[in-house]
Amino acid sequence: MDExxxxxxPEEGWVHVSVxxxxxxxxxxxxxxxxFAKDKDNRQYYIRRDKLRSADKNWPQIKIDDCLEVIPDxxxxxxxxxxxxDARVVRC
Numbered sequence: 673m674d675e676x677x678x679x680x681x682p683e684e685g686w687v688h689v690s691v692x693x694x695x696x697x698x699x700x701x702x703x704x705x706x707x708f709a710k711d712k713d714n715r716q717y718y719i720r721r722d723k724l725r726s727a728d729k730n731w732p733q734i735k736i737d738d739c740l741e742v743i744p745d746x747x748x749x750x751x752x753x754x755x756x757x758d759a760r761v762v763r764c
Contacts (some may be wrong), residue, residue, distance in 0.1 A: 683708040686741040688762070689717055691734060703732070708753055709740055714754035717742050725760045 689709035696703050705721040719742060721727050734740075742756040 685743055686760075687711055687713065687717075687744060689742055690764075691736055691738045694734065694736065698716050707734065711743070717744065718753040718755045719759050720755070723756050723759050725758070730761050734761070737764075 689711050691707055693708040694703050695706070707719050709717045709719060711717070719740065721731050723742040724731060724740075739762050740759050741762050743758040745757050748754045755764045
């Protein structure tokens with residue numbers, strides 16, 4: 673994938689994404705420690721709780737269609753959701 677094809681924020685390589693899946697445990701009361709988001713070109717990103725800034729405050733509040741910015745991990749396997757090195761909540 674060509675880096676120029678990704679919607680990158682001018683600030684330090686951040687990519688604007690939208691949350692599309694928040695897995696929960698079987699009892700549905702608690703979210704698992706990861707979620708999935710996609711950019712405007714439907715590239716998928718795998719975001720772990722420990723990569724989200726202010727996760728203690730923000731993680732429980734994140735909903736489907738919420739906006740985040742991520743820094744993709746350049747060392748990823750093609751054909752799977754790309755892991756991220758850093759993530760933050762932003763306004764849509």
